[in-house]
Structures are given as structure tokens and as C-alpha cells.
Amino acid sequence: MIADWSHEVVLAATILSWFIIGAGLAQTTIYLLQLVVAGYALSNRPPVARSALLWQRYGDVAPPIALLVPAYNEALNVVESVHSMLALEYPNFEVVVINDGSKDDTLQRLIDAFRLVKFQRPYEEALAHQPIRGLYSSPMTERLFVVDKENGGKADAQNAGINVCRAPLFCVIDGDSILEPDALMRAAQPFIDDPERTIAVGGTIRIANGSKIEAGRVREIHLPRRLLPLFQVVEYLRAFLMARLAWSSINTLMLVSGAFGMFRRAEVVVVGGFTKGSMGEDLDLVIKLHRHMRDKKRKYRIQFIPEPVCWTEAPETLSVLARQRSRWQRGALECFFRYRSMLFNPRYGRVGFLGFGHILIVDVLGPVAEVLGYILIPAFWLLGILSAEYLLAFTALIFTYGVCVSVCSLILEEAELQRFPRARDLAVLTVAAVIENFGYRQLNNFWRVKGWWQFLRGNQGWGEMTRTGLGGAGKK
Amino acid sequence: MWYIWDLSILLSALSLVIMLFLIARRLLQERRATVAADQRRQLLAALIAFTENRDREALKATVLGVPAGVVIDAGFEFISLLRGEERDDVLVAFIECGLPDRVGRQLRKGNVAERIHAAEMLAALGSEDASASLLTALTQDRSREVRIAAAIALCDLGSLPLLGTALDFIGVAGQRSRRLIELFRRFPRSRFNELAVHASRVDASPFIRAAAIDALAHAGGFGFADFFASLAGDAAPEVVAAAVRALGLTGHAEAPAILKRAMANDDWDVRAAAAESAGRLGLPELAVPLSRLMDDEFWTVRYAAANALRSFGQPGERLLREIASAEVSRSQRTASLILAEGPAL
Numbered sequence: 004m005i006a007d008w009s010h011e012v013v014l015a016a017t018i019l020s021w022f023i024i025g026a027g028l029a030q031t032t033i034y035l036l037q038l039v040v041a042g043y044a045l046s047n048r049p050p051v052a053r054s055a056l057l058w059q060r061y062g063d064v065a066p067p068i069a070l071l072v073p074a075y076n077e078a079l080n081v082v083e084s085v086h087s088m089l090a091l092e093y094p095n096f097e098v099v100v101i102n103d104g105s106k107d108d109t110l111q112r113l114i115d116a117f118r119l120v121k122f123q124r125p126y127e128e129a130l131a132h133q134p135i136r137g138l139y140s141s142p143m144t145e146r147l148f149v150v151d152k153e154n155g156g157k158a159d160a161q162n163a164g165i166n167v168c169r170a171p172l173f174c175v176i177d178g179d180s181i182l183e184p185d186a187l188m189r190a191a192q193p194f195i196d197d198p199e200r201t202i203a204v205g206g207t208i209r210i211a212n213g214s215k216i217e218a219g220r221v222r223e224i225h226l227p228r229r230l231l232p233l234f235q236v237v238e239y240l241r242a243f244l245m246a247r248l249a250w251s252s253i254n255t256l257m258l259v260s261g262a263f264g265m266f267r268r269a270e271v272v273v274v275g276g277f278t279k280g281s282m283g284e285d286l287d288l289v290i291k292l293h294r295h296m297r298d299k300k301r302k303y304r305i306q307f308i309p310e311p312v313c314w315t316e317a318p319e320t321l322s323v324l325a326r327q328r329s330r331w332q333r334g335a336l337e338c339f340f341r342y343r344s345m346l347f348n349p350r351y352g353r354v355g356f357l358g359f360g361h362i363l364i365v366d367v368l369g370p371v372a373e374v375l376g377y378i379l380i381p382a383f384w385l386l387g388i389l390s391a392e393y394l395l396a397f398t399a400l401i402f403t404y405g406v407c408v409s410v411c412s413l414i415l416e417e418a419e420l421q422r423f424p425r426a427r428d429l430a431v432l433t434v435a436a437v438i439e440n441f442g443y444r445q446l447n448n449f450w451r452v453k454g455w456w457q458f459l460r461g462n463q464g465w466g467e468m469t470r471t472g473l474g475g476a477g478k479k
Numbered sequence: 480m481w482y483i484w485d486l487s488i489l490l491s492a493l494s495l496v497i498m499l500f501l502i503a504r505r506l507l508q509e510r511r512a513t514v515a516a517d518q519r520r521q522l523l524a525a526l527i528a529f530t531e532n533r534d535r536e537a538l539k540a541t542v543l544g545v546p547a548g549v550v551i552d553a554g555f556e557f558i559s560l561l562r563g564e565e566r567d568d569v570l571v572a573f574i575e576c577g578l579p580d581r582v583g584r585q586l587r588k589g590n591v592a593e594r595i596h597a598a599e600m601l602a603a604l605g606s607e608d609a610s611a612s613l614l615t616a617l618t619q620d621r622s623r624e625v626r627i628a629a630a631i632a633l634c635d636l637g638s639l640p641l642l643g644t645a646l647d648f649i650g651v652a653g654q655r656s657r658r659l660i661e662l663f664r665r666f667p668r669s670r671f672n673e674l675a676v677h678a679s680r681v682d683a684s685p686f687i688r689a690a691a692i693d694a695l696a697h698a699g700g701f702g703f704a705d706f707f708a709s710l711a712g713d714a715a716p717e718v719v720a721a722a723v724r725a726l727g728l729t730g731h732a733e734a735p736a737i738l739k740r741a742m743a744n745d746d747w748d749v750r751a752a753a754a755e756s757a758g759r760l761g762l763p764e765l766a767v768p769l770s771r772l773m774d775d776e777f778w779t780v781r782y783a784a785a786n787a788l789r790s791f792g793q794p795g796e797r798l799l800r801e802i803a804s805a806e807v808s809r810s811q812r813t814a815s816l817i818l819a820e821g822p823a824l
Binding site: 048195 | 509
């Protein structure tokens with residue numbers, strides 16, 4: 004009787020272990036494939052070195068762009084941010100700041116700094132959003148418009164901006180991010196090279212913590228001095244240079260970051276704009292675009308290009324980072340289940356198989372399987388239920404392949420882009436790429452499982468995102 | 480399952496070794512970068528001195544003393560700031576130093592970005608064999624961006640093959656690029672007929688045809704008005720919209736009738752273009768069809784129609800006020816919005 008029972012336990016433990024190792028194996032295989040595809044794509048697409056050349060080459064044919072900047076309680080940085088956006092190097096653009104019912108004096112600061120006056124501007128009420136209280140223009144520059152509206156959240160503010168803007172392309176950026184001067188010109192390039200098919204383009208987000216920032220510009224690039232943002236530098240490299248570049252090169256890019264993405268307005272309006280109240284409104288929009296274009300059987304491209312850079316501030320404390328990661332996890336789950344009919348649906352081709360398959364393995368199953376593995380695999384081995392082979396396979400998938408994938412992302416960056424200015428930075432990042440797999444990765448997965456739990460409980464809160472401010476001023 | 484472990488150790492070790500190699504390479508590059516920065520400063524100083532004393536021999540001595548890569552990079556950045564005789568003199572010095580050969584090699588062997596830049600530099604240098612090198616790039620390069628850059632450079636040098644042939648070399652995928660608009664805008668007046676022939680080819684892509692019409696409208700002027708009028712009846716909406724916009728720039732005796740027909744087109748882009756052109760040409764006889772367009776299902780069309788009416792001056796504004804004070808409708812709302820546009824009272 005006891006022997007029968009132990010046999011069942013061993014069988015159950017073996018099946019569970021196979022599930023955990025299988026999920027890890029699938030995830031690792033995806034990462035390694037992404038590395039190969041991204042490496043190939045990067046080697047075939049070397050960057051243009053100087054932005055002056057781009058201006059000469061594309062200046063006359065660059066399409067108009069509206070830069071949409073939602074601002075909620077951004078009084079401390081908003082004026083400096085808008086000044087830096089107005090100084091971007093692009094021949095034809097307007098900046099539309101959307102004050103999303105801020106409780107502080109964001110609007111008043113803008114009114115004072117740019118001598119804003121109320122203005123009537125006819126616009127298409129194509130997307131629903133909270134009522135607009137007023138539109139403002141500036142006698143100092145015809146490029147700036149401010150939309151003052153009642154609070155409705157980021158997606159709602161972006162939808163208001165899409166309604167008000169008149170350019171065929173719009174670029175969304177966070178109010179506290181910093182665009183490099185030539186970022187618009189570089190991001191617009193796919194819209195110039197293939198204007199009929201390109202409907203969205205994402206650029207690289209980089210972490211500005213530690214860099215020297217003056218007058219809304221990153222003057223000197225430095226690595227963060229604290230460990231937590233340093234690990235995030237490696238993480239962002241992996242996410243952008245490896246995953247997004249790889250999926251983009253096979254037209255399966257599922258995410259154009261809400262912190263910096265450029266879209267063709269007409270298609271975004273047709274799919275209903277950003278989904279209000281969504282935890283992952285950027286992922287949601289890109290999935291809607293894929294679904295719409297495939298339903299209509301139209302040829303299209305959603306691209307990631309590594310050159311245009313937007314700088315952002317990474318969380319420096321565990322509590323803020325935990326909230327951010329749990330929210331990202333909820334966003335991914337929400338989109339996965341909302342559009343689950345696309346999963347492995349032949350109608351959606353590689354988007355259904357590769358794009359949704361990736362979300363399933365990496366975002367839906369990945370964190371749960373990994374956290375289960377941390378607990379069960381060593382326990383089964385200690386109890387003598389599983390052989391050391393299983394323990395080593397699990398260790399390999401989590402730690403050694405983790406090191407390999409992180410270091411390879413860094414190799415891609417150095418071999419093709421070389422954006423870190425000093426050899427010393429590379430050495431520091433290499434060490435960070437190794438040690439992030441021992442502790443930081445586990446924490447991250449714990450937060451993601453927490454996100455799973457919050458998703459199941461229907462927790463829709465964004466949580467407070469405390470920032471110190473890129474210019475150095477503290478804000479919440 | 481041992482192979483999972485073994486392979487992971489092998490791959491991780493390999494990645495770390497490669498990374499260490501790259502760090503070492505970077506250390507070497509940092510040292511070389513300091514030398515290159517000095518050479519760049521030296522060259523720029525010589526170029527600035529040349530613009531003052533025109534001592535070509537001294538400039539050539541400096542150019543020959545620094546690596547060609549530095550001259551190609553910094554030298555061309557500098558000449559993009561010069562114009563006229565000064566620029567020509569620097570270019571002659573560059574040619575005498577054998578720079579076209581180096582740039583030609585970059586056009587053949589560089590990466591995509593370098594090859595595009597090389598095509599632009601060869602157009603600036605305008606040396607004897609520049610056209611031959613560019614023609615080779617147009618016909619043989621793997622990248623469509625390079626082929627387009629070579630076509631633009633050849634156009635600047637006056638050596639572009641027949642347009643149809645050049646477009647065949649650029650390829651179907653390249654024919655979607657907005658860069659072709661730039662190519663067409665650089666076309667010499669003596670070859671406008673080629674653009675016209677291409678614009679009327681029904682087998683060509685509508686995007687290319689529209690780009691050709693646009694270039695002709697901006698540079699060709701009234702001489703092509705009849706041609707645009709004939710294309711306003713084309714089957715491709717993109718071509719019709721471009722022709723209607725072109726008529727708005729050139730004008731034509733038949734413009735009112737053509738624009739009125741275009742305002743009833745099934746394609747919203749054509750209707751919007753017709754409304755814009757009616758406003759630009761100032762054709763108050765089209766006020767009635769324009770006021771009908773203010774009820775169009777597309778905002779862009781409604782907005783263009785209302786703007787056109789407003790551009791007619793007092794008669795148009797009067798009509799807009801009448802519409803704005805009528806019963807609530809899409810037209811009424813559009814008219815109200817247009818009349819309110821501007822600083823709030």
C-alpha cells in the first residue's frame with residue numbers, strides 16, 4: 004500500500020517537474036532563437052551615425068507628426084520637458100500636451116511659461132474620452148497646443164490627444180521621458196521608406212538614472228550608481244535589443260512601448276484608440292492593430308528600430324519596482340485573456356502562433372512555472388523523489404542559460420550599436436548581467452506571480468509610481 | 480537531461496569569452512578614438528585655413544596625412560556647410576587627393592549606411608567615374624535604400640537612366656518609398672516628359688504615379704494643367720486625388736466641373752482633395768457642393784469643405800453662418816466649429 008502510494012508521488016512529482024522544466028526549456032529556446040534573429044537583423048541594419056545626414060536625406064519628405072504628451076501632476080518637470088520637446092530636430096511636428104485633470108498646478112505652469120491663451124480648434128470626435136475643458140495655444144510657438152481635460156487616465160488622455168491632433172502620424176511619449184533630439188527623425192524613417200504598409204514604430208527606451216541631464220537633454224551617459232536600476236539596464240537591453248528586434252524582423256512585434264511609440268492615426272482611430280482602464284494599454288493597442296489588419300487582410304508592418312532613443316527614469320526602490328512589475332504582469336494577462344481567441348488561430352498567422360505563443364509561455368506560464376520550480380524541484384530532490392539530473396536541468400535553465408541570454412544581449416549591443424561610451428561600462432554591465440540571475444530574477448518572478456494573484460482578484464489599481472525626477476526634483 | 484546542463488555551461492562560457500573579447504576591443508578603440516579625434520581636429524583646422532588662404536597644396540598635404548576614413552567623415556561634414564566657389568575648390572582638392580576612389584570603394588564594400596552616404600558623397604564630388612560607380616550601385620546593390628540613393632545621386636549628376644529603367648532597377652519594394660518623391664522633385668525640367676509618361680502608366684503603382692504628379696505640379700506649373708485634368712478621370716483614387724490637388728495649384732479652365740465631379744467621388748481622399756483645391760483656386764460657384772460635403776461621413780472632408788468655404792471670404796462665411804444657425808446636424812456642427820476657430824472670446 005505504502006509502495007503504491009510512493010509510486011504515485013514519484014509519478015506526480017516527475018510530471019510536475021517535467022512541466023516546470025518544459026516551460027523553462029520553451030522559454031529558453033524562444034530567447035535563444037530571438038538572439039539569433041535579432042543578431043541577424045542588427046547585422047543587416049547598421050545604424051546611421053549622424054543625425055545631420057538624416058535631416059539632409061529625409062527632411063523634405065518627412066511626414067508631419069504630433070507628439071502626444073499626457074501629463075498628470077507633472078508640475079515639477081512639465082515646463083522643462085515641453086521646452087526640450089519643442090527643440091527636437093524634425094521639420095514638421097506639433098507638441099500636444101494633455102493635462103489629464105492634474106490636481107497640482109501643471110496647467111498653470113504651462114500657461115505662465117508659454118503665455119498660453121484659450122483657443123478654439125475644430126477636431127474630429129473620433130474617440131471617446133472625458134470632456135475637454137479647454138484648448139490652449141501659445142503666441143510664442145505655433146508648435147505647442149495644450150488640451151485641458153477632466154481626469155480619465157493615461158489612455159483616455161492619449162485618446163483626447165489623438166482626436167485633437169491633425170498630423171497623419173502621432174507619437175506617444177511619457178511626460179517625464181526625454182527624447183533624443185533626432186529620435187523623431189529616426190522613428191519616422193520606416194514611415195518614409197514604406198509609407199503604405201508601416202502603421203506603427205517603436206524605439207528604444209533607455210534608463211537615464213546616473214546620467215548627467217541638463218535642460219531636458221541627456222548630456223553625459225553614465226550607468227546608474229545603484230544596483231537595482233543597473234539590473235534594469237540589462238533587462239531593458241534584453242527586452243528591446245533581443246525580443247523586440249527579433250519579433251519586429253518577422254512582423255510579429257506585439258508591443259510598442261507607451262513611453263515612446265509612433266503610430267499612423269487613421270488605423271488607431273479605426274480600432275478605437277487606446278483601451279481606457281487597461282493595465283497594458285500599449286500592448287492592447289498593438290494587438291488590436293494586428294487583429295484589425297489581419298481581419299481586413301491588409302499588408303502592414305509594425306516595426307521596432309533600435310536607433311531612436313527615449314530616456315526614462317527606472318524605479319530605484321524595491322517597493323516601486325514591485326508595483327511596476329506586478330502592473331506589467333496584470334497588463335499582459337489582461338490582454339492575453341481579452342484577445343485569447345487569437346491564440347494559435349490560423350486566421351492570425353504568426354501573430355497568433357508566435358506572438359501569442361510567446362505571451363503564453365513567457366508571461367502567462369513562465370513566472371508561475373519558475374516560482375513553482377524554485378520550491379518544488381529542490382524539495383523533490385532533497386526528499387529523494389527526483390534525481391540530481393532534474394535539479395541540474397532546472398539550475399541550467401534558470402541560472403546558466405539566464406547568464407548566457409543576458410550576456411548575449413550585451414554582445415549584440417556592443418557588436419552593433421556601441422552606445423555605452425566606456426569600456427568600463429561594458430565590464431560593469433557584464434558583471435551585472437551575470438549576477439542579476441542570482442536574486443534579482445527570482446524577485447522579479449515573485450512580483451509577477453503577485454501580479455497573477457492581483458489579476459485573479461480583479462485588482463485594477465495602478466499603484467503609486469514614486470519618481471525622483473530626471474532633472475533631480477522629487478515628485479510622485 | 481545532462482545535455483541541458485552541459486550545453487548551458489558551454490553557451491554561458493562562450494558568451495562570457497566573447498564579451499571579454501569585445502571589452503578588450505573597446506579598450507583598443509578608445510585609444511584609437513583619441514588619435515582619430517586629433518586627426519579630425521587637424522583636418523578641420525586645415526579646411527578652415529583653406530577657406531581663408533586658398534592654399535590648396537597645404538590642404539592636400541593635410542588630407543593625405545590623415546586616414547581616408549577621417550577625411551570622408553569630417554571632410555564631407557565640413558563641405559556641407561560651404562557653398563559656391565569655396566566648396567568647389569575644396570572638392571577639387573579632395574578629388575586630387577584620390578578621395579573618389581576611396582568613396583567608390585565604400586560604395587562597393589561598406590555596410591548599408593556607409594553605402595548610402597558614399598552615394599551622396601560621390602554626387603557631391605562629381606568626379607569623372609562617379610556616374611559609373613553609381614550606375615553599378617543602382618543596378619547591382621542588394622539594398623533598395625542604396626539603389627534609391629544611387630538614383631538620386633545620378634539624377635543630381637545628370638546621368639540617371641530613363642526613369643522606367645531606373646525604377647525597374649530600384650525594384651517593386653523600393654517603389655513604395657517616399658524617397659522617390661525626392662528623386663522626382665530633383666528631376667531636371669528637360670526630363671519632365673518622362674515623369675508625365677510614368678504618371679499616366681496604368682500598370683505603374685498608384686503611389687509612384689501620384690508622386691510623379693505631385694513633382695510635376697510643384698515644378699512643372701501650368702504647362703501640365705491639361706495633363707492633370709485628363710488624369711482626374713483615372714481609375715486609381717490615389718492618382719485622381721493627386722491630379723485634383725495638382726489642379727488646385729495650376730488651375731484649369733475646366734477645373735470647376737472637374738472638382739465638382741471629384742466631390743462626388745467614392746473615395747474620401749479625392750473628395751477632400753477636391754474641397755482643398757476649390758478653396759485654393761477660390762471657386763465660389765462650388766459653394767453648393769462644398770456645403771453638401773460638410774455633411775460627409777469623414778471629418779477630413781468636412782473640415783476641408785468648411786475651410787474652402789471660409790476661404791471664399793464674406794459670401795462663404797455668410798453661408799457657413801446660415802448652416803451654423805440651422806437645425807443640429809453634422810454640417811451645422813462643422814460650420815460652428817470652423818467659425819469658432821481661433822482665439823477664444
